[in-house]
Amino acid sequence: MKYILALLLILFASYSDIFLYRIHINPAPPSQLLIPLFLAVFILTYPLKSFIDIVKSHTFKFLLFLFLLSVVYAAFSEASQEILISKISLNLITLLFYSFSLHFFRTENRQTKLLVLVVSFIVLSASIWFDFLIGLPEYSTKLAESVRKGGFGENPNQAASGVKFLALSILSLIFMQTTKKYLVVALLVATVFITLSRSGIVSVILILILVNINNWNPRFEITLDKLFKSFFKMIFLFSLLYIALLSLSDVIKTNFPAFTRGAAGERLDMILGKSDKGVIEEDTHARGGRGALFIKYLNEFMEEPLGHGTGYTTDQNFNSLNTHNYYLFLAVNLGIIALGAYLFYILFGFRLSIRYDLFFYFIFWTLIFFEGFISHGMLYERPIIICLAFFDSMIYKGINHELNE
Numbered sequence: 001m002k003y004i005l006a007l008l009l010i011l012f013a014s015y016s017d018i019f020l021y022r023i024h025i026n027p028a029p030p031s032q033l034l035i036p037l038f039l040a041v042f043i044l045t046y047p048l049k050s051f052i053d054i055v056k057s058h059t060f061k062f063l064l065f066l067f068l069l070s071v072v073y074a075a076f077s078e079a080s081q082e083i084l085i086s087k088i089s090l091n092l093i094t095l096l097f098y099s100f101s102l103h104f105f106r107t108e109n110r111q112t113k114l115l116v117l118v119v120s121f122i123v124l125s126a127s128i129w130f131d132f133l134i135g136l137p138e139y140s141t142k143l144a145e146s147v148r149k150g151g152f153g154e155n156p157n158q159a160a161s162g163v164k165f166l167a168l169s170i171l172s173l174i175f176m177q178t179t180k181k182y183l184v185v186a187l188l189v190a191t192v193f194i195t196l197s198r199s200g201i202v203s204v205i206l207i208l209i210l211v212n213i214n215n216w217n218p219r220f221e222i223t224l225d226k227l228f229k230s231f232f233k234m235i236f237l238f239s240l241l242y243i244a245l246l247s248l249s250d251v252i253k254t255n256f257p258a259f260t261r262g263a264a265g266e267r268l269d270m271i272l273g274k275s276d277k278g279v280i281e282e283d284t285h286a287r288g289g290r291g292a293l294f295i296k297y298l299n300e301f302m303e304e305p306l307g308h309g310t311g312y313t314t315d316q317n318f319n320s321l322n323t324h325n326y327y328l329f330l331a332v333n334l335g336i337i338a339l340g341a342y343l344f345y346i347l348f349g350f351r352l353s354i355r356y357d358l359f360f361y362f363i364f365w366t367l368i369f370f371e372g373f374i375s376h377g378m379l380y381e382r383p384i385i386i387c388l389a390f391f392d393s394m395i396y397k398g399i400n401h402e403l404n405e
Contacts, residue, residue, distance in 0.1 A: 001045040005104055006116050008038045012097075012382040013120035013166060014127070015152035015159070022139040035093060042100045051103040057396050058352070059388060060099055062345045063379075067091040069334050070310045077309025080317070087311045090380050097382070101389035106397035113390065114173050120383070121166040121184070125191045127151030128159055132194050148196050160192045160200030161371065162383035168207055168367065169387045172360035175216050189241065199374040203367055208241075209234060210363045219357050290324050290374070297328040307335025313376070322376045329376035342372075352395055364391045 011017040017030040026033060054060055070091050074084045105113055128151035130136065136151070153159025167188040174180050185208070192200040212234050214222055297313070312333050313322050323329045330338040346369055353362035364387070371378050378384055 001041055002104075002108060002112070004041050005038065005045060006108075006112060008034060008041070009101065009104065009116050009386060010120045010123065012038075013116070013162070013386045014123035015154070015162065015382070016123060016127075018154070019127070019136070019152040023137050031089070031093065035097065039096060039100065042104070046103060046107070050107075051099070054099045054102055054396070057102065057392060058345065058348050059102075059392055060095070062341065063091070063095040063098055065341055066334075066338065066379075067095050069338055073307060073334050074310040077311055078318070079309060079311035079315040083311040083315050087314065094379060094385060098385050098389050101386050102392055102396065105390045105393035110173065114170070117166055117169045117173070117390070120386075121163065121170055121187075124152060124159065124162055124166065124383070125187055128153070128163070128191055128195060150195060156195035157197045157199060157374070158381060160195040160197035161203075161375065161378070161381060163188060163191050164200060164203045164207065165364075165367065165383050165387040168360065168364060169390050171207075171211070172218070172391075175211075175218060175360075181216070189244075199370075203370060206366060206370065207363060208237065210359075210366065212237065214359050218359055220354070220359050220362070293321060293324050294328065297323045297325070297332050301328060301331045301336075305331075305336045307331070307333055307338070309333065324374065324376055326372040326376055326378050346372075356395055358394055361391050361394060364388075 011020070011034060012030075017026065017034045020026040021029055055064075067088070070088050074088060077084060079087075127136070128149060131149040131151045148156040150156040150159035153162055167184055170184050171181055174184070188207075189204055192204050213227060214220070300308070310333060313319050313329060323332060327339060327342070330342055346365060349365040349368070350362065353359070353365060368378075368384075368388075371384070375381070
């Protein structure tokens with residue numbers, strides 16, 4: 001049964017479940033078929049008493065708090081009933097999905113966990129490359145006509161997010177295997193780059209800087225001497241990386257003329273530092289840009305610090321675009337209480353990484369902290385939830401000994 005669970009986790013982590021539904025192989029949406037199947041198989045596989053202690057985990061408590069808060073705030077929300085049901089259901093599904101994934105990762109052996117993560121990473125990355133080079137079956141005119149491709153993830157930023165979190169999870173298990181870890185890094189960099197996700201590129205740079213500062217050590221080993229040595233190593237590394245990306249961009253522009261003009265061409269030049277337009281300038285002044293949305297929703301939060309109610313930012317009767325920012329998503333919908341709880345949750349995650357001396361766990365929370373500024377639905381994205389469960393399993397199973405295997 002555990003292999004069925006592993007297969008379902010791979011489908012979820014690579015967004016394959018959504019793709020299979022889009023092309024009508026799955027007869028029903030994942031929330032109506034594969035997710036209930038996952039929950040049912042899990043209950044049949046593991047005795048209830050074996051995972052009841054998960055309620056003590058810090059992430060379970062936070063997700064439960066969000067679920068209860070969304071129920072309470074639905075009472076005075078002006079969002080449509082459909083959106084209210086959707087948001088409350090998503091919070092409940094996220095809570096259950098995280099809990100069962102956490103138990104899977106803390107129960108299964110290293111090889112099984114690595115298999116799930118590697119296959120998910122390869123499938124999602126391959127779907128992005130296939131979509132970029134050939135094109136996936138056309139089930140959406142908007143996606144088919146878009147120059148930027150996201151593979152099974154559909155949205156390029158969402159796809160890049162899934163790739164980077166899966167890659168970090170894999171690296172935390174294979175950090176001692178030089179050839180394999182650099183193959184993962186190479187695929188990570190190239191895949192995120194072709195999505196033209198600026199936030200994805202920044203996240204990749206963060207990962208590379210942090211692992212090199214700590215000399216790929218799973219424990220905290222940062223000293224002034226190592227910091228000095230890693231500085232020159234990083235200069236060399238990022239010089240090679242920039243040259244490689246320049247070469248790749250030339251290949252892309254030669255073979256895909258759409259990347260030489262319009263928004264895609266401007267974004268490609270901006271990533272490589274060739275654009276005259278700044279990122280902040282573009283986002284602030286562009287209609288629907290992240291900067292403009294940040295100012296808009298910050299003002300709404302200041303007007304109503306206790307929150308507008310569950311689903312407010314999602315309802316297009318009030319807002320044409322969502323926050324694109326998880327901090328503001330919580331603040332505007334559920335108020336300062338939810339925002340404060342989330343900030344405490346992140347700080348607690350950093351504290352656990354230091355307490356248990358887990359450097360990759362620290363990197364994970366660094367990415368989570370950054371992700372909150374670019375995505376309003378980050379805790380609904382299954383790759384992130386699965387990777388969150390994987391990293392939390394290091395704490396709640398006490399598997400620190402695996403780091404030395």
